[in-house]
Amino acid sequence: MGSTSAQNGTPEQGGVGRRNLIKRSAALGLISVPAMGFLSACASGGGDDDKSDKPKGEKTKDNPFGVAKGGKLDVVVFKGGYGDDYAKAWEASFEKKWGVTAAHTGTQEITGKLQPRFNAGNPPDIIDDSGAQKIKIDVLNKNGQLLDLAAVLDAPSIDDPSKKVRDTLIPGTLDAGILEGKTVALNYIYTVWGLWYSGKLFKDKGWTEPKTWDEFLAICKDATKQGIGGLAHQGKFPYYINVAIMDLIAKKGGLDAMKAIDNLDPKAFVGSDAAKEAVEAVYEVVEKGYLMPGTNGLTHTESQTRWNQYKAAFITSGSWLENEQLKQTPDDFDMKFMPMPLLPGSAMPYEAIRAGSGEPFIIPSKAANLAEAQEFMRMMLSKEWSSLFAKEANSLTILADGVDPNVKLRPGTQSTVEASKKAGTNTFRFLYTEWYSEMDTEIQNASNELMAKRIQPAEWLKRAQAAVDKAAKTPAAQKNHRS
Structure with a gap:
């Protein structure tokens, strides 16, 4: 990564x-x-x-x-x-x-x-x-x-x-x-962080870049019917699926929802409608069987390579993905980046991206x-x-x-450059990953359990909030703040 x-x-x-x-x-x-x-x-x-x-x-x-x-x-x-x-x-x-x-x-x-x-x-x-x-x-x-x-x-x-x-x-x-x-x-x-897909696969299947979560799920459903995974994620490194969860929280709830997490708000997760809807949306992919088979047990490069082999429609990652996969990417793959699709009533526009x-x-x-x-x-x-x-x-x-x-x-x-231009000032970036590494790890662990169906969204929210509350008791919490 x-x-x-x-x-x-x-x-x-x-x-x-x-x-x-x-x-x-x-x-x-x-x-x-x-x-x-x-x-x-x-x-x-x-x-x-x-x-x-x-x-x-x-x-x-x-x-x-x-x-x-x-x-x-x-x-x-x-x-x-x-x-x-x-x-x-x-x-x-x-x-x-x-x-x-x-x-x-x-x-x-x-x-x-x-x-x-x-x-x-x-x-x-x-x-x-x-x-x-x-x-x-x-x-x-x-x-x-x-x-x-x-x-x-x-x-x-x-x-x-x-x-x-x-x-x-x-x-x-x-x-x-x-x-x-x-x-x-x-x-x-x-x-920039977000979703990635193959321009060639989308052209072959007649799919267009989804702007809403419902449109995203529809492509995942169609892909699954055709024997292709909807979403691949780097199962052994849950950092990557948190790209989807945290992006959805920020875009649904706006900058206030993002800052609540960075500032260790006692209602950053439990009590946050944006967090609840985001984690439930990602879990729907799991519940409906839209994950690429085996993805939970793969490393980042293993999962990404199967995606390069057209075994999944989407994968989450940052903009290092293309260079990391140079040797595994077919010449006509036409790798594309896209922002995270919107949940209903999102505070941010579709073009908004996590960037920094x-x-x-x-x-x-x-x-x-x-x-x-x-x-x-x-x-x-x-x-x-x-x-x-x-x-x-x-x-x-x-x-x-x-x-x-x-x-x-x-x-x-090039697609990340174009996405950045379209986003303009509509960019966001979480800082809790830098400020509180233990909290970040604990949220990742909860996401690992979620994607494996060992816990459900309500439990994920409780674990994420517990990680926030624990970080709030550290000396660093008194010095780090976003206004």
């Missing part, structure tokens, strides 16, 4: 010295699995990149962090839906410009590979902390493990030095990386090469590197107008 999520998901710098920047560390959390204990041992202290044996560069307008020739950089990238070829291209560009030697690691085992390094006080310099095995960023934040990224965001933009980096980004895309008032993760990829930044990049506060890490992140937010990403990973970044028009996008990615 990219994530979401986000929402997923998710740099700042002013005239602050490095030592102070290191002390101002924090972090942000998505869905993840590591226990809190492994970070407790290294909660104190910050990194120091002014070591006597390190080359030092002069700080200038073009070199705001003082990168020196002959330096080093340790990069770890989640090798998931976006692969890691884009990062290798970045590193080659960085080495050419600065004479810095970059060490590259592409992996899906973020926690397994990095937990020992955090424990030993020897983390990488910059990390793409994503995937099912990512380190919980809210746990990192609690233990003071992340650099406040203010320095990067307030540095001059590479493309237009008269602007700060933060002023070149799509509005609102930094929000997912803000935890307890500080930007501690850069959610780099502009992601995902794929969080972080800089550990104890990174050995802080100057290089910060400059690397600044260069990530240049048009050159943003276009490199679009070319290699088939997705957009948070840099406004960040893709060279000569870069040709694939059908699925």
Whole structure:
């Protein structure tokens, strides 16, 4: 996954010295699995990149962090839906410009590979902390493990030095990386979440993109009659079916229903008509037998591959899907993205989509090469590197107008661009996934039970509300709020 999520998901710098920047560390959390204990041992202290044996560069307008020739950089990238070829291209560009030697690691085992390094006080310099095995960023934040990224965001933009980096980004895309008032993760990829289908299959079957939930169910019914699953979902990772449930809640109840969940309202789920109707709508797919057979027992890639084989009409995912499935997608599949269809009386229009930044990049506060890490992140937010990403990973970044028009996008990615244009300002993004990772996991667990028919909607609502109530008792709940 990219994530979401986000929402997923998710740099700042002013005239602050490095030592102070290191002390101002924090972090942000998505869905993840590591226990809190492994970070407790290294909660104190910050990194120091002014070591006597390190080359030092002069700080200038073009070199705001003082990168020196002959330096080093340790990069770890989640090798998931976006692969890691884009990062290798970045590193080659960085080495050419600065004479810095970059060490590259592409992996899906973020926690397994990095937990020992955090424990030993020897983390990488910059990390793409994503995937099912990512380190919980809210746990990192609690233990003071992340650099406040203010320095990067307030540095001059590479493309237009008269602007700060933060002023070149799509509005609102930094929000997912803000935890307890500080930007501690850069959610780099502009992601949209929703439903996906094959343009070829729809054309062959005479189906048109459904705008209402009833129309969606009608296609699922027709598909099932023809021996095709209606909806595939990535059963072993219930994050994905929550895309449907949570999108329906937001579109039915509007921004107030979404904010009630993020703000841990005592009636966020139990007592919310929008939540009740949304979870009942998704459960109707289960009850009527419209799920693709076997989907509950499949991983994300297994389920997505069967969808690519025309064994289901729809699947839920974020915009990393196309790149993740490149090898499994037939040439004439014509992948398409669409917004979540509407329940009756929805507050938002059909065109509204969940959109925002995902794929969080972080800089550990104890990174050995802080100057290089910060400059690397600044260069990530240049048009050159943003276009490199679009070319290699088939997705957009948070840099406004960040893709060279000569870069040709694939059908699925192009459909997300078109959907974003149609949505305009009608976009929304949940933040509870970043703020309260344990709550997110508990809601996912409830959804797993729901899709397997082991619980019904009323019980799902109770479990989701219990997760909210539990999160409301944590110290972080006093600091995180959406207005």
